[in-house]
Amino acid sequence: MPKARFANEILLHSAALAHLAQPFTSTTNLLTVVREQEYTSEADIYKSAGMAYIAPELREGTNELQLALENKLPTLLELTDLKGSLHNHSTYSDGAHTLEQMATFLRDEGYEYLGISDHSKTASYAGGLREGDVLRQQKEIDELNKKLAPFKIFKGIESDILGDGSLDYEEDILKTFDFVVASIHSSLNMDEQKATTRLITAIENPYTTMLGHPTGRLLLRREGYPINHKMMIDACASNNVIIEINSNPWRLDLDWRYVQYALEKGVMLSINPDAHHTNGYADMKYGVLMGRKGGLTKEMTFNTKSAEEVETYFRKRKEKIN
Ligand SMILES: [Zn+2]
Ligand SMILES: [Zn+2]
Numbered sequence: 001m002p003k004a005r006f007a008n009e010i011l012l013h014s015a016a017l018a019h020l021a022q023p024f025t026s027t028t029n030l031l032t033v034v035r036e037q038e039y040t041s042e043a044d045i046y047k048s049a050g051m052a053y054i055a056p057e058l059r060e061g062t063n064e065l066q067l068a069l070e071n072k073l074p075t076l077l078e079l080t081d082l083k084g085s086l087h088n089h090s091t092y093s094d095g096a097h098t099l100e101q102m103a104t105f106l107r108d109e110g111y112e113y114l115g116i117s118d119h120s121k122t123a124s125y126a127g128g129l130r131e132g133d134v135l136r137q138q139k140e141i142d143e144l145n146k147k148l149a150p151f152k153i154f155k156g157i158e159s160d161i162l163g164d165g166s167l168d169y170e171e172d173i174l175k176t177f178d179f180v181v182a183s184i185h186s187s188l189n190m191d192e193q194k195a196t197t198r199l200i201t202a203i204e205n206p207y208t209t210m211l212g213h214p215t216g217r218l219l220l221r222r223e224g225y226p227i228n229h230k231m232m233i234d235a236c237a238s239n240n241v242i243i244e245i246n247s248n249p250w251r252l253d254l255d256w257r258y259v260q261y262a263l264e265k266g267v268m269l270s271i272n273p274d275a276h277h278t279n280g281y282a283d284m285k286y287g288v289l290m291g292r293k294g295g296l297t298k299e300m301t302f303n304t305k306s307a308e309e310v311e312t313y314f315r316k317r318k319e320k321i322n
Pocket of ligand 2: 089
């Protein structure tokens with residue numbers, strides 16, 4: 001390929017056909033613009049088309065051309081915007097590293113806080129925490145918070161959503177957590193109505209702060225159970241529940257195609273690595289990329305908040321229960 005055509009070829013190979021072929025005036029589409037001449041950069045191509053630069057992640061042929069023409073494209077989330085990491089595991093359940101190792105690693109990477117959310121008691125196959133383990137872990141968190149300040153560990157749990165949609169601890173334990181990630185891990189063979197109702201019941205539980213991996217899919221390994229994404233997102237909007245983008249590359253769940261709808265409904269998303277090892281934190285970059293494909297901004301990403309802001313958010317949310 002002649003060097004002079006490089007920018008043209010990059011655009012042709014980094015965009016869905018729908019992005020290139022969609023007319024943005026009565027007579028022109030980007031394919032026409034690209035064929036007209038050789039450009040020095042992708043930015044030049046968009047400029048020549050009379051619109052703002054569109055990042056490769058957004059070149060899908062949805063509404064990005066219109067937004068670019070109106071200069072209304074979102075400023076997309078960056079990995080460096082993240083200030084902490086929520087939904088992570090330690091040796092209390094099935095993680096490879098201790099609570100202190102998980103915390104100091106994240107602190108040394110420049111983050112302000114760790115949300116620990118080990119498995120709950122129903123997930124016995126994953127070393128889920130019984131009530132006594134929860135209290136023992138929370139005592140250790142109190143000690144580490146003194147030792148590691150200003151770094152902060154938030155007390156969480158990844159609570160299993162049972163078949164009827166309830167969480168698997170009594171209220172006296174649920175109220176000890178700063179935050180609860182509610183996830184389905186068992187009885188995955190459900191039709192859409194059953195799965196959606198099960199999720200919505202958990203979302204309506206006042207102790208649920210965040211919904212974990214909404215469909216349970218494992219890419220290339222296991223289909224997710226079918227859910228009505230819009231009903232699930234609407235329930236999160238009504239109950240002030242955050243949805244995670246589980247950033248483990250096998251999951252990437254919430255799927256990016258529903259990010260835009262969540263944003264329209266005012267639902268915040270959290271880039272959660274679900275790390276079971278200190279190496280797992282690095283997966284947050286995949287979650288950021290998926291969020292960006294859906295138009296996710298820093299403002300709508302929960303873990304771009306500072307430790308202080310997150311602490312206030314969790315406290316105020318808990319105060320509203322009852
Ligand atoms: Zn999980
Ligand atoms: Zn998890």
